């Protein structure tokens with residue numbers, strides 16, 4: 001990663017994210033069932049899932065694939081922006097999220 005910390009090699013650090021992500025995804029699926037709104041039928045949820053994929057890809061570049069430090073730092077900043085976008089889509093139940101204020 002950016003700082004090259006040795007803790008990144010620890011078993012806990014490598015396993016925990018997968019456990020956490022699985023719990024989060026299961027929680028998301030449970031929420032869709034509770035409110036009867038689903039990706040592909042509800043546009044804000046479709047955008048959320050697409051944005052989640054973009055966020056994961058940016059994370060891969062930031063933490064692994066980025067060839068230079070600059071590439072990794074830019075990918076990290078874009079990942080944070082994407083995360084904020086996902087939260088704004090969730091809070092506003094609006095596919096444009098915060099972009100709605102700039103585009104509408």
Ligand code: HEM
Nearest residue numbers: 028029031032035037039045048049052083086087090091
């Ligand atoms: C990084 C990923 C995600 C973040 C940060 C996130 C964040 C949030 C937040 C903050 C809320 C609460 C909105 C409110 O209180 O009004 C929410 C609601 C919700 N999220 Fe997510 N979410 C993510 C991914 C997903 C995914 C992938 C799905 C579905 C496949 C999903 C499904 C839902 C649903 C259905 C609700 C509405 C719950 C309700 O109205 O009771 N989320 N999300």
